[in-house]
Amino acid sequence: MAYRSTDRVKARLSASRQRIITAALEIMAQHGYAGCSVAAVAERAGMATGSVYSHFPTKADLFAEVFRIASQREVDAVTRAAALETTMADRITAVIETFAGRAWKSPRLAYALLAEPVDPAVDAERLVFRRAYAHAIAGYVAEGVASGELPCQDPDLTATALVGALGEAMVGPLAAGVAGPDTIPGLITFAHRALGVST
Amino acid sequence: MAYRSTDRVKARLSASRQRIITAALEIMAQHGYAGCSVAAVAERAGMATGSVYSHFPTKADLFAEVFRIASQREVDAVTRAAALETTMADRITAVIETFAGRAWKSPRLAYALLAEPVDPAVDAERLVFRRAYAHAIAGYVAEGVASGELPCQDPDLTATALVGALGEAMVGPLAAGVAGPDTIPGLITFAHRALGVST
DNA sequence: CCAAGGATTGAACCGTGGTTCGATTCTTGC
DNA sequence: GCAAGAATCGAACCACGGTTCAATCCTTGG
8 A cells, every 4th residue: 555655656757757758749849959948848748847857857868868769769660660671672761761751741850850959968869869770770781791682891880871871861951941752762772772782 | 552551451350350260260170169169269369259249240150151161171172182083983082081081180170060069050051061062072973974984863862962971970980089090991882882883 | 749540358248048946735644 | 634745836046158338559640
């Protein structure tokens, strides 16, 4: 019995935490990190500004977690899509289509995750994001090299460069606000060539 | 005679401007944009903080110009190096070696130009920087496609992606502070494959 | 040599937005 | 019910750094 109440408290606590994080994600998707003042997040979460600080020691900590969650979501989507394919070519295609497709659907969020100016502490989390992508892709590359489907190469370097290429090709249009998914085929060709997929 | 004095004043004016810009560049190369408070720049330029504002209306304006100059320098170095070569393969090699080599020599400056958080107004200038690189590369690609040295492709997209790839491959190490020029050969191979240079 | 004009100074100002903290409300256990 | 304690509130606080401006110094023309 004693712990029932404790549990309830904890449940409420994490409920508030959750509300904060959700609010932050929604605002990011709508107005980017720029719109995410602590006050704005608190308001959308339906609480006072100060209350945020009983759940997170600092704004940077809050957004480090927010970025972590959002990034994980993206990476998961990409790896899930890639897992459905068997050949290297198809996997890479799936990676790009998923990555780019999701970015076009939530351009503001994509821009925030990829390139928007943020606190250095949050920026570090973004680096983790990019590295997670690179890591996933590096796995596929290594596999492809091992199976002979791809020429010999440093999987890590290739993957990093590929992430950079994708990011750059997206950010320009995303920042400009104008663009469509019409660059995707070109990107796929580029990636295939870069990896050395036998045609 | 009347204009002699005017000229002298102008000369002094632009001399101060020059000193400010030089100071800003030096501090950027040493401590990045983060170290570039107006006060710090003014001190290194040997003048009072307020004097900066008789030469630039705003900090953002000052650094827009600083970024423009630094970027131009980089792009020039790369195009100059590329111009010495004749085949596409050699040109791309020159581009990467120059770009990366210079970055390794002034990592703090490279990081500032490529990725460090800055005012949005300055960020815009950075976009110009990247596009200038991409534009130069796109020219080579188009040439290569026309001459049949490269397979058919959208030169702009390839160039943009390549700039992103180079940037990403550099920024990680640059941000971490630890790295050497040992990734350059790998990058060159990547770029050659991505462009479709016949081997 | 002297006034006039402009450049230079640097301390004070101010807007922004993250952070704090004492007062208040709500929940919990007796 | 009632006291103890936690969670919440939100207005006040504060640091930071870009910007301003009245006083000062130099140069220039007569």
